[in-house]
Every structure is written in structure tokens, then in C-alpha cells.
Amino acid sequence: xxxxxxxxxxxxxxxxxxxxxxxxxxxxxxxxxxxxxxxxxxxxxxxxxxxxxxxxxxxxxxxxxxxxxxxxxxxxxxxxxxxxxxxxxxxxxxxxxxxxxxxxxxxxxxxxxxxxxxxxxxxxxxxxxxxxxxxxxxxxxxxxxxxxxxxxxxxxxxxxxxxxxxxxxxxxxxxxxxxxxxxxxxxxxxxxxxxxxxxxxxxxxxxxxxxxxxxxxxxxxxxxxxxxxxxxxxxxxxxxxxxxxxxxxxxxxxxxxxxxxxxxxxxxxxxxxxxxxxxxxxxxxxxxxxxxxxxxxxxxxxxxxxxxxxxx
Amino acid sequence: xxxxxxxxxxxxxxxxxxxxxxxxxxxxxxxxxxxxxxxxxxxxxxxxxxxxxxxxxxxxxxxxxxxxxxxxxxxxxxxxxxxxxxxxxxxxxxxxxxxxxxxxxxxxxxxxxxxxxxxxxxxxxxxxxxxxxxxxxxxxxxxxxxxxxxxxxxxxxxxxxxxxxxxxxxxxxxxxxxxxxxxxxxxxxxxxxxxxxxxxxxxxxxxxxxxxxxxxxxxxxxxxxxxxxxxxxxxxxxxxxxxxxxxxxxxxxxxxxxxxxxxxxxxxxxxxxx
Amino acid sequence: xxxxxxxxxxxxxxxxxxxxxxxxxxxxxxxxxxxxxxxxxxxxxxxxxxxxxxxxxxxxxxxxxxxxxxxxxxxxxxxxxxxxxxxxxxxxxxxxxxxxxxxxxxxxxxxxxxxxxxxxxxxxxxxxxxxxxxxxxxxxxxxxxxxxxxxxxxxxxxxxxxxxxxxxxxxxxxxxxxxxxxxxxxxxxxxxxxxxxxxxxxxxxxxxxxxxxxxxxxxxxxxxxxxxxxxxxxxxxxxxxxxxxxxxxxxxxxxxxxxxxxxxxxxxxxxxxxxxxxxxxxxxxxxxxxxxxxxxxxxxxxxxxxxxxxxxxxxxxxxxxxxxxxxxxxxxxxxxxxxxxxxxxxxxxxxxxxxxxxxxxxxxxxxxxxxxxxxxxxxxxxxxxxxxxxxxxxxxxxxxxxxxxxxxxxxx
Numbered sequence: 001x002x003x004x005x006x007x008x009x010x011x012x013x014x015x016x017x018x019x020x021x022x023x024x025x026x027x028x029x030x031x032x033x034x035x036x037x038x039x040x041x042x043x044x045x046x047x048x049x050x051x052x053x054x055x056x057x058x059x060x061x062x063x064x065x066x067x068x069x070x071x072x073x074x075x076x077x078x079x080x081x082x083x084x085x086x087x088x089x090x091x092x093x094x095x096x097x098x099x100x101x102x103x104x105x106x107x108x109x110x111x112x113x114x115x116x117x118x119x120x121x122x123x124x125x126x127x128x129x130x131x132x133x134x135x136x137x138x139x140x141x142x143x144x145x146x147x148x149x150x151x152x153x154x155x156x157x158x159x160x161x162x163x164x165x166x167x168x169x170x171x172x173x174x175x176x177x178x179x180x181x182x183x184x185x186x187x188x189x190x191x192x193x194x195x196x197x198x199x200x201x202x203x204x205x206x207x208x209x210x211x212x213x214x215x216x217x218x219x220x221x222x223x224x225x226x227x228x229x230x231x232x233x234x235x236x237x238x239x240x241x242x243x244x245x246x247x248x249x250x251x252x253x254x255x256x257x258x259x260x261x262x263x264x265x266x267x268x269x270x271x272x273x274x275x276x277x278x279x280x281x282x283x284x285x286x287x288x289x290x291x292x293x294x295x296x297x298x299x300x301x302x303x304x305x306x307x308x309x310x311x312x
Numbered sequence: 313x314x315x316x317x318x319x320x321x322x323x324x325x326x327x328x329x330x331x332x333x334x335x336x337x338x339x340x341x342x343x344x345x346x347x348x349x350x351x352x353x354x355x356x357x358x359x360x361x362x363x364x365x366x367x368x369x370x371x372x373x374x375x376x377x378x379x380x381x382x383x384x385x386x387x388x389x390x391x392x393x394x395x396x397x398x399x400x401x402x403x404x405x406x407x408x409x410x411x412x413x414x415x416x417x418x419x420x421x422x423x424x425x426x427x428x429x430x431x432x433x434x435x436x437x438x439x440x441x442x443x444x445x446x447x448x449x450x451x452x453x454x455x456x457x458x459x460x461x462x463x464x465x466x467x468x469x470x471x472x473x474x475x476x477x478x479x480x481x482x483x484x485x486x487x488x489x490x491x492x493x494x495x496x497x498x499x500x501x502x503x504x505x506x507x508x509x510x511x512x513x514x515x516x517x518x519x520x521x522x523x524x525x526x527x528x529x530x531x532x533x534x535x536x537x538x539x540x541x542x543x544x545x546x547x548x549x550x551x552x553x554x555x556x557x558x559x560x561x562x563x564x565x566x567x568x569x570x571x572x573x574x575x576x577x578x579x580x581x582x583x584x585x586x
Numbered sequence: 587x588x589x590x591x592x593x594x595x596x597x598x599x600x601x602x603x604x605x606x607x608x609x610x611x612x613x614x615x616x617x618x619x620x621x622x623x624x625x626x627x628x629x630x631x632x633x634x635x636x637x638x639x640x641x642x643x644x645x646x647x648x649x650x651x652x653x654x655x656x657x658x659x660x661x662x663x664x665x666x667x668x669x670x671x672x673x674x675x676x677x678x679x680x681x682x683x684x685x686x687x688x689x690x691x692x693x694x695x696x697x698x699x700x701x702x703x704x705x706x707x708x709x710x711x712x713x714x715x716x717x718x719x720x721x722x723x724x725x726x727x728x729x730x731x732x733x734x735x736x737x738x739x740x741x742x743x744x745x746x747x748x749x750x751x752x753x754x755x756x757x758x759x760x761x762x763x764x765x766x767x768x769x770x771x772x773x774x775x776x777x778x779x780x781x782x783x784x785x786x787x788x789x790x791x792x793x794x795x796x797x798x799x800x801x802x803x804x805x806x807x808x809x810x811x812x813x814x815x816x817x818x819x820x821x822x823x824x825x826x827x828x829x830x831x832x833x834x835x836x837x838x839x840x841x842x843x844x845x846x847x848x849x850x851x852x853x854x855x856x857x858x859x860x861x862x863x864x865x866x867x868x869x870x871x872x873x874x875x876x877x878x879x880x881x882x883x884x885x886x887x888x889x890x891x892x893x894x895x896x897x898x899x900x901x902x903x904x905x906x907x908x909x910x911x912x913x914x915x916x917x918x919x920x921x922x923x924x925x926x927x928x929x930x931x932x933x934x935x936x937x938x939x940x941x942x943x944x945x946x947x948x949x950x951x952x953x954x955x956x957x958x959x960x961x962x963x964x965x966x967x968x969x970x971x972x973x974x975x976x977x978x979x980x981x982x983x984x985x986x987x988x989x990x991x992x993x994x995x996x997x998x
Contacts, residue, residue: 026489027410034401034464035416041457042423045434049426060695063673109330117323123331125569129338131514132564134536137557140550141341148826150355150842152340158356169829171979184337189511193466196507200473234469238462241424248520257781258829258979259972266427274429274667277688277783277964285430292425299421303414350862353838375635433671440675528668529658544633545662545685545885546733546853546921548834 049292052285062281074282078290081283083260083268090175091244091264094182098246099239101183103232106190111220113191114198124195128188135185139252142181143168146253168254171261178250178262185249189242190235197231198224230309237302241295251275265291345369345554352550368551371542372559379538380560382448383517386534387564389452390516391509394459398508399501402467403493407479420461431457432525439526446530454522459512466511470504471497506571517564535560625653625900628669629683630662630885631921639920647907651900663782666692669890673697678890680901681908683730686718686953687783687967689886690960693719693726697890700724704889704898706905710927718953719886721960727888728909731923733852734880734951735791736944741864743772743846751868756875757795757814760847764823767846774823775847776839778831779815779978785971787881788833788849789815790954791870793970795878800959800966803973803995804988810873812984816977829978851883852944855922869947882951884923924948962995969995 028035053074061067078084113124130138145151146167154164167177201224209219225232247266250256256263256271263271265287273284344352346364405413435454436445444450474497482492498505520536527533539556542549627644634640641657648655658679660668666688672678678697692698701708701724708716708728719727739751747770749763764774778788792815793800798808818824825845828836833850840848841861849870858865869877887908889901907913911930918925918934924944925931935942955963969991976982982990 023408024411027404027408030400030404030408030489030493031410031416033397034460037397037460038419038423041435041453042419042426042431044438045431046422046426048434049430058695059670059691063670063695063697065674112323112330113327115323117320117327119324120327122569123327125565125571126331127334128510128514128568129335129561129565132517132561132568133338133341133557134518134520134539134560136520136536136539137341137554138337140553141337141344143830144344145337145340147353147830149844150353150357150827150839152357152359155356166826169826169979171981184334187334192507192510196470196503199503200470230469230472234465237421238424238465241421245425245427254830255781258975259981261979269427270429276968277666278691278961278968279667279670288427288430291427292422295425296418296422299418302421303417306417349838349857349860350841350843353835353842353844355842355844436671437675440677524661524664525668525671528660529656540632540661541635541659542633543661545630546833546851547633547857548832549633 049285049288052281053283053289055282057281059279062279067282070282074286075290078283078286083263086260087263087265087268087287090262091266094175094179094246094264095240095243097179098182098186098243099236102186102190102239103194103236105183105187106235107194107228107232109187109191110194110198111224113195124191127191130185131188135248136252138185139181139249142177142184142249143253146177169258171259174254174258174262178253181249181253182243182246186239186243190239193231193235194228197228197235200231201227230306233302233305233309237298240298244291244295265294341554342558345551345558347551349549349551365551368549368553368555369559371549371552372555375541376535376538376556376559379533379535380563382532383534383536383560384563385532386448386451386455387513387516389448390455390459391512393452393456394463394512395505395508397456398460398463399467399498399505400493401464402471402504403497405464405468406471407474407476407497408489417465420464423457423461428458428521429525432521435522436525444526446527448527448532451522451527451534452516454526455516455519456512458515458519458522459508462511463508466508467501467504470507471501474500510568510571513564513567623653625651625655625681625897625904626679627655627657627681627683627904628665628679629657629659630665630685631683632659632661634659640917643908643913643917644904647904647913650907651903653900653904655904669697670695673890676893678892680889680892680897681904682888682890683885684888686729686882686884686886687955687963689719689726689888690721690955691964692888692890693721693724694961698726699889699891699898700726701728703895704905705902706889710929712926712928712949714949714952714956715882715884715926717956718882719888720956727886728905729926730885730887730909731914731918731921732882732884732926732948732951733921733923734882734944734947735788735849735851735870736867736880736947737775737870738840738848738850738854738858739866739868740840740843740846741866743767743770743843746770747772747846749846751866754868754871756871757873760871761814761818761823764818764846765821768821768823773825773839773845775818775849776825776831776836776845777815777828777849778833778836779828779971779974780830780832781971781975782832783967783971784833785974786967787883787954789970789974790881791849791878794880794952795870795872797873800954800957800963800970802992803966803970804985804992807873808988809985812974812977812988815974816984819978829975852924852947853883853922855941855944867943869943877947877950880947880951881954882948884926966995 054069054071055067056070056073057067113120145153148154148164148166148169153167157164165173167173205223206219209223214222245266247270250262250264250267251270254262256267269284269287269291272280272287343361345368346361348363348365351363404410405417439445439450478496479492482496518536523534523537528537535556539553542552625648631640644657645655662685665684669678669682669692684692689698706728708725711728715729715732716725719725719729744751747767749766754760754763767774779785792811793808796807796811798805798811819826836848837850837854837857839845843863870880872878887905889898889905892898911927914925915930915933925934931945935945959966973987973991976987977984
């Protein structure tokens with residue numbers, strides 16, 4: 001092989017690099033539609049949200065468009081507000097408990113439905129019905145069921161000898177009530193994705209393990225759970241993001257009350273911006289951005305986790 | 313009866329019980345849809361609407377069917393758009409290793425964190441300039457923003473389980489990337505397509521924020537807006553609202569049952585020689 | 587493949603900047619706007635569909651004014667937000683029917699045009715009703731009708747408990763009546779104490795009936811009013827669900843025959859005829875006797891500011907048509923409102939003598955934003971309903987809750 005003079009600038013590009021460049025172009029070709037889509041449709045609203053949080057908006061200046069730039073003043077107002085700490089705690093509890101229960105129940109149901117029996121496909125589809133209902137309907141139904149005086153839940157409690165609980169009207173129980181409703185609404189999401197993920201695990205693995213004498217629990221813990229890790233990770237992350245944004249259910253059931261006992265960042269943001277007769281858009285956007293930042297932090301954690309999975 | 317058959321019957325029984333518990337609130341919704349106005353707050357409540365009324369259903373069936381049709385069109389349109397946009401992107405992220413994939417992943421996650429009402433306000437401004445307010449295509453595009461980032465991530469996660477050897481084999485046989493995607497990856501991602509379709513359909517079906525901001529007063533409104541006809545400024549007709557929800561759920565449930573049958577088991581079993 | 591974090595952040599920054607640049611280029615400005623022959627009317631009556639009398643009225647008023655009118659209905663709690671968004675983008679409707687406590691806020695934001703500019707006639711309207719639509723000496727619309735609150739009662743329950751409705755004259759006699767009803771096994775009274783404007787609306791007769799004023803929430807009288815409600819809840823005279831009740835669900839409680847008294851409004855008169863029992867009405871009593879001042883409900887017909895002021899002439903024709911005596915008589919019959927002008931009120935009372943009680947109540951009513959409260963009212967109202975919720979749910983004592991409310995309301 002002749003050596004090529006190092007000074008030669010017209011040296012041929014090594015074949016490997018050319019191949020990789022073509023690969024890159026091809027990959028971005030597949031990604032182009034989504035990238036354009038993201039740029040056009042998400043950039044403007046996100047920019048508007050940041051802009052709203054950096055200015056001092058009154059109703060008048062929102063309409064006329066002449067709000068003064070005030071830097072991080074809105075964030076200061078939000079952090080100093082007495083509602084901030086309760087909202088933070090409630091958001092953490094609401095989100096943590098929601099995804100814990102939704103994931104566990106969804107996984108249990110997915111594993112259960114993986115077995116073949118009569119009606120399994122139909123019943124699995126029926127589990128999605130909660131998702132079909134408009135939120136005003138499901139949240140209202142739960143409100144009616146949990147009504148202190150005429151709700152079926154308190155009637156049932158009475159039949160078993162327990163006293164009535166003020167589910168929606170007492171500060172102690174309001175968060176639990178919206179939590180129950182939210183878990184109910186979120187189980188189908190987890191069920192569908194985890195079930196889909198379970199389908200990618202070949203039956204042959206289970207057969208081999210059964211032949212080796214593994215019990216059902218061992219099969220789950222040694223085969224199902226580890227192989228389900230990438231799908232579980234994305235399910236938990238998406239569950240987290242969507243639960244952080246939940247406000248319809250809480251708003252319709254308790255409006256974040258009484259006395260902020262079921263207020264999360266999402267409901268607080270909505271209340272500041274759209275839930276009063278006198279909107280304060282700046283603080284509302286500031287709370288919304290705090291939510292986005294929280295979610296982004298978990299997003300970074302997820303990407304780290306994904307990298308580790310790929311490396312192994 | 314063999315042990316296997318007994319086990320199967322028992323499983324069906326347990327499944328029925330679990331479904332019944334899960335769907336009890338839906339049963340309650342059904343009950344309310346038959347309850348006349350004066351019994352709405354009966355204490356203790358009737359488990360079964362003894363003095364039922366069909367007023368709610370009469371209202372729903374005579375007034376809400378056009379909205380139902382519009383909802384179906386919008387939801388199906390959203391499904392097509394979402395899958396078309398997100399499947400290729402998911403494939404690229406899962407298998408093609410582009411530079412800057414990390415950034416895109418990040419942006420996709422961030423895109424889902426923007427609250428719906430903020431997105432709707434942004435869309436309002438854009439659509440007003442483009443003249444797309446109160447139009448069905450506009451609403452389809454807006455509803456797809458709920459599902460596309462999710463779709464990309466799900467496709468990426470599920471497509472990453474497709475064995476590389478399969479795709480390598482196709483490349484050495486001379487297939488282009490596009491061909492590989494169309495003929496091998498997509499058919500093997502049936503689960504992914506069905507999953508993303510189901511979610512896109514359900515999100516578009518139950519969307520209220522975009523419909524209310526971008527299509528209120530339009531010639532064709534979806535069912536989520538139609539329901540608000542029963543929420544007057546001073547009075548709400550709850551049996552009609554629940555009846556509408558029931559009537560609206562039936563076609564969607566049927567579609568879901570059909571879709572679930574397509575989620576095949578063991579897609580990769582036997583595809584690659586050991 | 588290692589991508590360092592700084593490079594990744596830079597990538598994100600570039601992407602965002604590019605996107606912002608793109609959007610800045612194609613940015614807003616008064617949008618395309620409606621065609622100049624298409625006039626839009628927005629109202630908070632989604633219960634009226636294409637075939638309802640109101641819709642036909644709106645369209646016929648448009649025809650009389652020589653233009654095509656497109657009517658859009660919104661959920662009343664959402665209408666303000668939609669109007670603000672539309673006004674910001676230059677897409678405000680030509681005629682806007684909106685709930686009266688919001689009128690001052692919209693006027694202050696420059697969204698509504700004053701009657702000086704739009705030349706709408708308001709001379710025939712009762713002054714106490716017009717007050718809600720006035721700000722800084724200018725008027726911004728005209729009422730479509732008014733409603734207010736009173737106490738409905740279930741004749742059978744009161745008879746069984748041995749209570750004579752005529753004996754309920756002040757708070758003491760009302761509480762005594764509730765005690766008798768509770769003794770006979772039924773709930774005494776239901777109302778709406780929800781954490782929205784509805785809750786404030788329902789609390790105001792008691793608040794004003796004690797002599798308190800809205801600019802001083804934590805006066806002794808205000809505390810007395812809140813203590814009245816809180817004592818009722820503690821004694822079990824009012825059900826716990828009032829904390830979450832809207833006026834509709836409170837009415838459903840009454841209609842189910844569970845409660846003796848219900849605080850509700852004139853708009854329920856249509857539903858009252860469908861009750862399965864005999865009912866009566868009395869005015870809400872003040873603390874020491876007499877009728878308590880009650881707040882006015884009902885919507886205003888307003889004209890949002892338009893860039894093209896030539897449109898005001900047509901808008902004025904549409905508004906006059908909507909609010910002329912015959913049309914207002916028909917509309918108010920459908921909505922179960924009391925008419926805003928004396929002549930039409932007489933016609934209503936002549937057609938249905940039972941309405942005279944309500945007409946008198948409306949005469950004695952006050953606007954929530956009057957007393958020069960205007961745009962301060964929303965903030966005060968929010969603090970008031972928060973205080974009511976805190977007290978009724980047991981978190982704070984009435985005095986503490988109202989003190990906190992006054993401090994927060996004074997800050998704004």
C-alpha cells in the first residue's frame with residue numbers, strides 16, 4: 001500500500017466516514033417531518049409561556065399588549081406565596097402516589113391478561129372505557145359517588161358500619177379523593193403500554209424457565225421485570241409528566257379546595273390564570289414553567305437511565 | 313373438567329370481577345343518565361334507577377349525533393397524522409443513531425410538558441392568522457400535538473426491541489433504509505402502531521381544551537363541546553350529559569375492542585435463527 | 587457515543603432560538619378578522635341551540651339591521667377568558683352578552699366600548715340594575731334581565747315540623763325554625779358555598795343582611811354572618827355538601843325533598859313548577875328583621891371595542907333590537923329573569939302575579955360591583971369565598987378567616 005502524503009488535501013475520504021455521513025443524512029431524513037412539526041407548533045406556545053412569566057401582566061396589558069418586562073419578579077411572588085409550600089407537597093404526594101399505584105395495578109393487570117382465557121381481549125378493551133369518557137363526565141361521576149350526603153360510597157361505608165366521610169369537603173380527605181379518581185383514570189394507560197411491552201418477550205423464555213422449575217413469581221421477577229425495563233421506564237416517565245399536568249379532575253371535583261388542601265401546581269397555575277374573575281397571567285405562567293422545569297429534571301434522569309441500559 | 317379448563321374458567325371469573333370493580337363508576341354514570349331531575353340528590357341513592365326516565369337519552373339521540381360524527385372524523389384523522397409523523401421518527405431514534413438524537417429526545421419530552429391551555433392559546437393566534445379557526449383539519453393538527461411526541465417515544469422504545477440482525481440482514485441483501493422501514497420494521501411494529509393509534513384516538517376523542525379554544529361555534533363541533541349544550545349558564549341537565557357520554561362511548565368502545573384483537577403475541581418468536 | 591452536556595445545551599439553545607426567530611417573523615398584528623358583513627354575537631347560553639327562540643331572535647335582529655349575524659355560545663365560566671384572548675388578537679365579537687360582575691373588569695381592560703361611543707339607550711333601565719355596568723362615570727352596556735336570591739321552602743316539611751313560614755323574620759327565628767325541622771328528621775337549609783363566584787353570590791345576602799360592607803370583610807357584622815353559616819353546619823341544620831354545592835346541585839337537594847329551605851334564585855322558577863311538592867318563597871331575612879339586601883344576577887349586553895368604529899352603528903341597532911321591550915319580555919320569560927325596565931316589569935307581574943314578589947326583590951337588590959367597587963370586587967369576592975370555605979370546612983374560625991381575607995384583599 002502506498003502511503004499518502006499527509007499534506008495532501010485532496011486525500012480520499014475514508015470509506016467508513018462517508019458511509020457514516022450518509023447514515024446521518026438518512027437518519028435525519030426520517031426525523032425531518034417531526035422536527036419541523038415540533039419547531040412550528042411547540043416553539044411559539046413555549047415562548048409565549050416564558051414571555052408571560054417574565055412580564056407584569058394586568059388584564060388591561062394582556063389585552064393591549066404593553067406589559068412591562070419585570071424579569072424574575074413573578075417567580076419571586078410565586079415562591080413567596082403561602083400557597084407555594086402546600087402546593088409543592090400536594091404535587092409531590094399526588095404525583096408519587098398516582099404513578100406508584102397506576103404502574104403497580106397496571107402491571108399486575110397486564111401480567112394477568114397475558115394469559116389466554118375466554119373474553120380476555122374483550123375485557124382488556126373494556127378497561128379502556130374510563131379513557132373514553134370526557135373528563136367532565138368521569139370527574140363529575142366521581143364527585144357524585146363521593147358526595148357526603150347522597151354519594152354511594154358513603155352509603156356503602158354505612159352498610160359496613162363505618163361512619164360517613166366528607167370526601168370532597170374536608171381538608172383531610174380532599175387530596176385522597178382526587179388521588180383515587182386520578183389513579184382510576186390512569187390505570188388504562190399503564191395497562192395498554194405495559195401489555196404491549198409484555199408482548200415483546202418471547203414465550204420461549206418462559207417455557208425454558210418453567211422447564212428449569214422456576215415458580216410464577218421467579219419467572220416474573222427474573223424474566224418479565226428486567227426485560228420490561230425500557231418500557232417501564234418510559235411508562236413511568238410519561239405517567240409522571242402527564243400526572244404533573246393533571247388539573248381537570250381536581251378542578252372539577254374540588255377546585256383545589258377546600259382551603260388549598262388539594263391544590264397542586266397545575267391547579268394553582270390554572271386558578272391564577274383562568275379560574276378567577278381577575279386573572280394574573282404572570283404568576284400563572286411562572287408556576288407553569290416551574291412544572292415544566294420539574295418535569296425536565298426527571299426527563300434528564302430518564303435519558304441517563306436509558307443510556308445506561310443501552311451501554312449494558 | 314381438566315385442570316387447565318378449570319383454571320381458564322377461574323381466570324375468566326376473576327377478570328370479570330376485576331372489570332366490574334373498575335367499571336363501577338361507569339355503571340354509576342349509566343344510572344345517573346336514567347335518573348329524573350328530582351331524584352338526582354336522593355339520599356340514600358338508588359343502586360338501580362327505579363323511577364327511570366328516558367329524557368336524557370331522548371335529548372342525546374336527537375341532538376348529539378352530528379357531534380358524534382365529527383368526533384369520529386377528528387379522532388381518526390388524528391390517528392393517521394400521528395402515526396405518519398411519529399413512526400419514521402421512532403425508527404430513526406431506535407435504530408439509525410443520528411447525531412443530536414439526545415437533543416431531540418429532550419425536546420420531545422419537553423414538548424409534552426407544556427400545559428394544554430398554553431398550547432391552545434398559542435394555536436389560537438397562529439390559526440387566526442392562517443384562517444384555520446373553526447375548521448376540522450386545524451383541530452386535527454392541534455389534537456395531534458398531544459399524541460406525536462408520545463408516539464415517537466413509544467415507537468422508539470418498542471422498535472428498539474427489533475433484533476439488529478434482522479435489519480442487518482436486509483441491508484446486506486441490498487434494501488434501502490426506506491424499504492427496510494416499510495417492509496420489515498413497520499409490520500413488526502404492529503403493537504406499536506396499535507398502541508399509538510389507540511392513544512391518539514382516545515386523546516383526540518376526549519380533548520376539550522383545543523376544541524373549546526379553536527372550534528367553538530364552528531360548523532362542526534366534537535362531542536366534548538356538544539355536551540356543554542346541557543350546561544347552561546344557570547342550570548345543568550345531568551341526565552342528558554351522562555346519556556350523551558354513554559351514547560358517545562359505544563362506537564368508541566367497539567373500535568377499541570376491534571383494535572385490541574390486533575395486538576399479536578410473540579412477534580419476534582422464530583423470526584431470527586438461533 | 588459521548589455528547590457532553592454543554593454541547594447538548596448549546597444544541598437546545600440553537601433549536602429554540604431558531605424557532606423563536608421563525609415565529610417572530612410571522613408574528614401577530616390584528617388578524618385577518620371577520621368579513622365586514624358578518625357580525626358575531628357571543629353569549630353564555632349554550633343551552634340554546636340552533637332552533638331556540640333566543641337564537642332566532644339574534645338572527646332576526648341581525649336581519650333587521652341589514653347584516654348576517656353569527657351567534658356563538660360559551661360556557662359562562664369560560665366566556666371571560668375567551669373574550670380576553672380574542673380581544674388580545676383583535677378578534678373580539680361585535681356584541682357580547684356577559685355576566686354582570688365581569689363588566690367592570692372588561693371595561694377597565696379596554697375591551698368594551700362605552701355607551702357614549704356606541705349610542706346605546708339606557709335611560710329606561712332601573713338605576714340599581716345599571717350600576718353593575720358602570721365604571722368611572724361611564725356606562726358600558728345594558729342589562730338583558732335581572733335575577734336575585736330568595737328562600738324557597740317545602741310546605742309539607744314545614745307543616746310536619748310545626749313551622750309557620752310567616753314567622754321567619756330574622757336570623758333568630760330562622761335558626762329556630764331550622765332547629766324544629768332538624769328535630770323532625772329533615773335537613774333545615776341548603777345553599778351553595780362553593781369556592782367560586784356562585785358561593786360569594788349566595789353568601790352576600792347574609793353578609794349584607796348583617797350590615798357588613800364589602801370593603802371591610804372582617805367587621806364584627808361580617809363575622810356574625812359567617813358564624814351563622816358555620817353554626818348551622820356544626821348543628822347539622824345544613825348538610826356538609828354545601829361546601830361543594832353549585833346552585834344547581836343545591837336545588838337538586840331541595841327538589842329531592844330532603845331539605846326545608848333552599849336559598850336559590852329566580853331562574854329556578856321554571857324548575858319550581860316541576861317540583862313534586864308544594865313550595866313557597868320568602869325574602870332572605872336580615873339579621874334583625876326586614877329583607878336582606880340581595881345581589882343582582884343576570885347578564886349585560888355589551889359592545890366590545892372595534893378598530894372599525896363604523897361598526898358601532900350596526901351594533902347599536904342589534905343591541906336595541908335585542909333589548910326592546912317586546913323582545914326582552916320574551917327572552918326574560920325563557921330565562922326566568924325579571925325585566926330591567928319598569929314598564930316591562932309591570933307587564934310580567936300582570937301576566938303572573940306571583941312574580942310581583944320577585945320584582946320587588948329585584949328593586950331592592952344591589953349590584954356586586956356597585957358602591958364604587960368596580961374592579962376591586964373580583965379580588966374581594968375571591969377572598970370572601972376562600973374565607974367561607976376555610977370556616978365551613980373547619981380549618982379556621984370565622985374571625986380568623988375573615989381577617990386573613992381582608993388582609994389579602996387589601997393587598998391587591
